[in-house]
Amino acid sequence: MTHSLQKATLGGGCFWCTEAIFQEIRGVENVVSGYSGGTVPGHPTYREVCSGLTGHAEVVQITFNENVISYEDLLTIFMTTHDPTTLNRQGADKGTQYRSIIFYHDETQKQVAHKVIEKVSALYDDPVVTEIAPLTIFYEAEAYHQNYYRNNQAQGYCSFVISPKLAKFRKNHNDKLKR
Structure with missing residues (x-):
């Protein structure tokens, strides 16, 4: 079995939450918080x-x-x-920087994104509004945003927003957790 590393770039609101979840998944080697999808050079x-003026989304x-x-x-x-x-x-996070978006790296990822959205749409009462767009440029966020939850678990946002989200994730996706 060859060691085949790939990249995925996703925006699902605050990157601190998204980063904390993906850091716990078996097979994930690295998660970097950053910005993508903007119009300002x-x-x-x-x-x-x-x-909200740059058009970028917070992504991992x-x-x-x-x-x-x-x-x-x-x-x-x-x-x-x-x-x-x-x-x-x-x-409570509002603005285009918190939009739900999948930035695909190639045509296969684009096809898979459409397939997954179609599949999970049945789980929701309201229509899924997640964007699917080609990745152009990924900008790494400032150093203090990296490993945010791991480094700041006692901080209010981490305790009240990220910790409950992580607990739900661990319950629903227990089979995908790093051991």
Whole structure:
């Protein structure tokens, strides 16, 4: 079995939540928080992205071993650990930077994304509004955003938003957790 590393780039609201979930999945080698999908040239800052004026989404770029976990499984986890039915919003976080989006790296990923969205749509009462777009540029977020939950578990947002989301993820996807 060859060691086949692939990348996935996903935005599901605040990247701190998304990063914390994917760091716990078996076969995920690395998760980097960042920004993608903007219209303003140059490397954006967190403050600029939060203004909503750059068009970037908060995303995570996941490096994973497809011999351990498939892209389809990653997308299924992604689509069931955030609300893909709310436009430009996740919980109290509002704005285009918090939109639900899958940035595909090639045509196969694009096809899988459409397939997964079609499959999980039946789980929701409202229509899924997750965008599917080609990845153009990924910008790594500032250092203090990396491993945010691991480094700040006592912080209020981590305790009240991320911890419950992680508990639900662990319950619903126990078979995909790193041991």
